[in-house]
Amino acid sequence: xxxxxxxxxxxxxxxxxxxxxxxxxxxxxxxxxxxxxxxxxxxxxxxxxxxxxxxxxxxxxxxxxxxxxxxxxxxxxxxxxxxxxxxxxxxxxxxxxxxxxxxxxxxxxxxxxxxxxxxxxxxxxxxxxxxxxxxxxxxxxxxxxxxxxxxxxxxxxxxxxxxxxxxxxxxxxxxxxxxxxxxxxxxxxxxxxxxxxxxxxxxxxxxxxxxxxxxxxxxxxxxxxxxxxxxxxxxxxxxxxxxxxxxxxxxxxxxxxxxxxxxxxxxxxxxxxx
Amino acid sequence: xxxxxxxxxxxxxxxxxxxxxxxxxxxxxxxxxxxxxxxxxxxxxxxxxxxxxxxxxxxxxxxxxxxxxxxxxxxxxxxxxxxxxxxxxxxxxxxxxxxxxxxxxxxxxxxxxxxxxxxxxxxxxxxxxxxxxxxxxxxxxxxxxxxxxxxxxxxxxxxxxxxxxxxxxxxxxxxxxxxxxxxxxxxxxxxxxxxxxxxxxxxxxxxxxxxxxxxxxxxxxxxxxxxxxxxxxxxxxxxxxxxxxxxxxxxxxxxxxxxxxxxxxxxxxxxxxxxxxxxxxxxxxxxxxxxxxxxxxxxxxxxxxxxx
Numbered sequence: 279x280x281x282x283x284x285x286x287x288x289x290x291x292x293x294x295x296x297x298x299x300x301x302x303x304x305x306x307x308x309x310x311x312x313x314x315x316x317x318x319x320x321x322x323x324x325x326x327x328x329x330x331x332x333x334x335x336x337x338x339x340x341x342x343x344x345x346x347x348x349x350x351x352x353x354x355x356x357x358x359x360x361x362x363x364x365x366x367x368x369x370x371x372x373x374x375x376x377x378x379x380x381x382x383x384x385x386x387x388x389x390x391x392x393x394x395x396x397x398x399x400x401x402x403x404x405x406x407x408x409x410x411x412x413x414x415x416x417x418x419x420x421x422x423x424x425x426x427x428x429x430x431x432x433x434x435x436x437x438x439x440x441x442x443x444x445x446x447x448x449x450x451x452x453x454x455x456x457x458x459x460x461x462x463x464x465x466x467x468x469x470x471x472x473x474x475x476x477x478x479x480x481x482x483x484x485x486x487x488x489x490x491x492x493x494x495x496x497x498x499x500x501x502x503x504x505x506x507x508x509x510x511x512x513x514x515x516x517x518x519x520x521x522x523x524x525x526x527x528x529x530x531x532x533x534x535x536x537x538x539x540x541x542x543x544x545x546x547x548x549x550x551x552x
Numbered sequence: 553x554x555x556x557x558x559x560x561x562x563x564x565x566x567x568x569x570x571x572x573x574x575x576x577x578x579x580x581x582x583x584x585x586x587x588x589x590x591x592x593x594x595x596x597x598x599x600x601x602x603x604x605x606x607x608x609x610x611x612x613x614x615x616x617x618x619x620x621x622x623x624x625x626x627x628x629x630x631x632x633x634x635x636x637x638x639x640x641x642x643x644x645x646x647x648x649x650x651x652x653x654x655x656x657x658x659x660x661x662x663x664x665x666x667x668x669x670x671x672x673x674x675x676x677x678x679x680x681x682x683x684x685x686x687x688x689x690x691x692x693x694x695x696x697x698x699x700x701x702x703x704x705x706x707x708x709x710x711x712x713x714x715x716x717x718x719x720x721x722x723x724x725x726x727x728x729x730x731x732x733x734x735x736x737x738x739x740x741x742x743x744x745x746x747x748x749x750x751x752x753x754x755x756x757x758x759x760x761x762x763x764x765x766x767x768x769x770x771x772x773x774x775x776x777x778x779x780x781x782x783x784x785x786x787x788x789x790x791x792x793x794x795x796x797x798x799x800x801x802x803x804x805x806x807x808x809x810x811x812x813x814x815x816x817x818x819x820x821x822x823x824x825x826x827x828x829x830x831x832x833x834x835x836x837x838x839x840x841x842x843x844x845x846x847x848x849x850x851x852x853x854x855x856x857x858x859x860x
Contacts, residue, residue: 293663293675300736301678303693304685306704310696322707369584378577384585391592395797395844397821397837401830402595402602405615425587455576484686486800487822502688506804509692517696524689535684539677543744 304528311335311522318517334522343496344504344526351500354419354489355482361424362478363471370433371463375445376455385434391427396487404491414494423482429474436470437463472541476534483531501527603835609828618831625835635836637812638820645731645816646795646847653735653791654784657742662776664743665750676747680740687737691804694733695720720806723813730801730814738794742787749783750776785855792847796840817843 306325310318311334313327338344372378373385403422412418440463448458464471489500499507505523509515603625605618629635660679664672682690697704698719706716719729753776761771777784799818802808808815808823817840824833 289663289666293660296660296663297675297678300740301681303697303704304681306697307689307693319702321702322710323702323704365584365587368580372577372580376577376580378574378581381577384581387593388588391588391596393793393841393844393848394592394596395793395818395837395840397797397799397818398599398834398841399592399595400821401825401833401837402598403591404825405598405612405830406591406595408612409615421587422591425584425591427588427592430584455580459580480684484684486687486804502686505686505692506688509688509695509804520692521696524686524692527686527689531684531686532681535681536677539680543676543680 307521307524307528311518311525313518315516315518318521334516334518335526337519338522338526342504342508343499344501344523346497347499347501347504348526350416350419350493350498351483351502353416354485354500355479357416357420358423358482359475359479361420362426362429363475365425366429366433366474367464367467367471368459369430370437371459373430373434374437375440375442375463385430388427388430392431400487403488407492413492414498416498418492419489419498419500422488423485426478429478432474433467433470436467440466469541472538476538476541479534480531599834599837602831603838605831607831607834609830611830621831625832626839628832629836629839634812634815635817635820638815638817641727641813641815642796642798642817644727645734645798646792649731649734649795650788650791652731653739653742653795654787656735656739657746657787658784660739660743661746661750662772665747676744679743682737683740685737687800688804690733690737691801695805698729721810723809723811726806726810726813730798730805733805734795734798734801738791742791745783745787746780749780753779781855785851788851788855789848792851793844796844796847 309325309327312330312332313324314329314331314333317324317328369384369388373381399422407413407418407422410418412421444462444466445458448462453461484502485500486502486506489498489503490506493499493503501523505520505527508523509520602618604620604622606621606624607615607618611618660675664675696702698706700706700716700718700721703716703719705719709716717725719725757775757779758771761775766774797818798816799822802814802816802819803822806814808819817836821833821836821840824836
């Protein structure tokens with residue numbers, strides 16, 4: 279009995295230490311973003327602000343263009359998410375439930391794309407988007423991400439579990455294929471669509487390399503790009519500003535994540551991908 | 553009776569419907585497929601073609617007017633000291649980083665699965681938090697944590713009388729710091745996969761083992777690990793594919809330095825792209841592609857089903 283207690287307490291202790299190591303830096307970031315600059319640089323570092331200040335946030339939103347970056351991130355993420363939900367569920371349905379020539383080849387090609395490193399497509403994509411005249415436009419930021427292989431995989435796997443009878447019954451009732459998809463299939467897909475929607479939104483919100491290269495002027499920067507450009511290659515780094523910027527990048531994600539985390543966990547556990 | 557009545561009615565439309573359904577399939581597949589062809593498949597092929605040309609940034613507007621140079625880019629790569637350095641760095645990152653991440657994820661998953669844990673959801677969400685956070689935000693936090701003067705890590709070490717190193721500024725600790733940070737950031741997603749796998753192991757197996765006098769470690773090594781093999785393999789392959797493409801961490805943490813100690817293959821490709829050497833960058837990206845396929849095959853061989 280006592281041995282079990284010891285085991286239990288030490289397990290809790292280890293887990294709590296781990297939690298502190300993972301979540302602690304985030305808490306420290308949040309607290310520090312309200313500290314005066316001198317406080318942040320104090321040696322040894324302190325946890326609690328000596329005086330609370332909103333100066334860094336004011337600077338971000340008044341002097342720097344963070345509302346614009348925030349809007350850009352949101353616009354791009356919403357468009358990418360909407361596109362993926364639509365296109366991936368259409369193809370996922372075709373692959374799972376419709377018989378057409380080339381189906382297997384198409385599925386394997388899309389799946390194979392998951393193994394191709396981003397750097398292989400990066401340079402030609404840039405050449406392509408530049409030649410289409412889409413550099414530094416929302417279209418250039420969104421188009422390459424509208425058709426993600428991961429979404430097709432997720433939707434197809436989910437749709438395979440939906441019984442054919444439901445679709446066949448609708449067909450017998452005389453419903454057209456398009457109508458069946460919208461009225462019968464999509465409503466059944468809500469859980470998968472929720473998972474795909476959240477994962478796509480997050481990966482677009484956090485996407486960094488592509489907008490860094492394609493967005494060349496201030497008015498098209500997304501949040502991570504703006505933050506990185508302030509963080510990298512500055513001679514004098516204002517940590518308060520950076521930490522507040524990091525909070526602005528992280529907090530929306532945090533809210534989405536905490537509100538919908540069961541969809542995450544299910545999506546990851548079933549498909550094994552993030 | 554009903555069959556007799558129905559057959560002539562349904563047989564003819566069935567054939568038509570079948571033919572029509574062929575086209576329906578492609579109609580549903582078309583929007584994705586068009587985008588996929590233009591923005592994914594075409595670039596994959598274009599990259600391969602570019603890798604045997606001398607395409608540079610100045611050819612951006614006339615990508616078809618470049619010269620064929622055969623395998624020159626590839627042979628140049630393997631005499632490029634910086635590329636070789638980046639390959640070694642990436643290999644070290646994968647060889648140490650993948651096992652580290654898997655062990656951390658396995659430990660967390662086992663801890664949370666041991667049945668006596670309350671607040672399991674809190675731990676799970678907490679451990680998963682870095683996975684959903686922007687790498688740029690994480691870099692801001694970690695650069696500050698690892699700051700040799702005002703940083704939390706070195707100040708904590710100072711409390712126990714250890715003079716902490718300049719983690720990111722010293723070429724002997726910079727890659728190690730990036731490895732630890734990557735494991736810290738990524739173990740949460742593997743943990744969720746492992747938790748799902750652990751919950752699929754029937755409890756009677758452990759009961760039986762306990763009756764036979766097996767200790768905790770024996771249960772873990774004889775039951776848990778073998779039954780988790782598919783999940784472990786999957787985790788190793790996914791993490792391996794991701795880690796071979798190491799890029800954003802060094803870009804935002806160290807810019808590849810100091811002294812190229814954190815320059816990865818993807819970072820080298822990105823730099824070559826920045827210098828305008830498109831053909832050369834494309835060749836390097838295909839070498840990385842081959843490495844990813846090779847590592848995945850190797851892991852399937854090593855960890856795949858060999859019991860039967």
